[in-house]
Amino acid sequence: MSLIFAMATKSSKMAGLWGKLFWRDFKIMTDNTLIIIAVLKAREGQREALKSALKELIEPTHQEPGCLDYAIFQLQEEPDTFYVRESWRGQEALDAHIGLPHFQHFVSAMDSLLAVPLKLVPLIPVKA
Numbered sequence: 001m002s003l004i005f006a007m008a009t010k011s012s013k014m015a016g017l018w019g020k021l022f023w024r025d026f027k028i029m030t031d032n033t034l035i036i037i038a039v040l041k042a043r044e045g046q047r048e049a050l051k052s053a054l055k056e057l058i059e060p061t062h063q064e065p066g067c068l069d070y071a072i073f074q075l076q077e078e079p080d081t082f083y084v085r086e087s088w089r090g091q092e093a094l095d096a097h098i099g100l101p102h103f104q105h106f107v108s109a110m111d112s113l114l115a116v117p118l119k120l121v122p123l124i125p126v127k128a
Contacts, residue, residue, distance in 0.1 A: 032090035033068065039119040042080040043112070050113045053106055054082055060102040066093020080115070 042050040054072045061070045068087035075081040088094040097103055110118065 034086075034088045034091065034094055035069075035123040035125070036086050037121040037123060038084040038086065039121065040082045040084070040113075041078075041115045042082070043115040044080075046113050046115075047080050050082065053109055053113060054084065057102060057106055060100070061097065064093070064097055064100070066090065066096060 040050060040054070051074065058070060058072065061067055066089040068089060069085060070087075071085045073083040073085070075083070088097065
């Protein structure tokens with residue numbers, strides 16, 4: 001079963017769906033840490049605007065108490081595609097992040113920046 005989800009919702013719906021649909025069966029880890037990769041593909045001509053909007057999320061997100069990791073990457077072979085690697089101290093931390101003004105500002109701009117819906121890929125650590 002694929003754990004890749006495409007989010008095609010507006011800002012007011014996204015927070016509720018993210019928590020209720022995306023994570024409802026993702027309780028596999030022994031601690032409450034949530035690790036995800038968000039995949040974002042820029043609309044034609046919007047690469048720099050998307051990159052700028054993502055960069056604006058870094059500092060305020062790092063200051064959130066539930067944020068363990070938040071890093072943005074641009075694919076070399078596909079420069080219009082960005083990955084955001086995120087780790088959170090549980091669902092409550094992610095829910096808090098989604099509701100904060102800096103993230104909601106980004107969500108309000110997503111339709112104009114993205115060529116395809118945001119993809120969220122949950123990760124589970126592989127232990128030795």
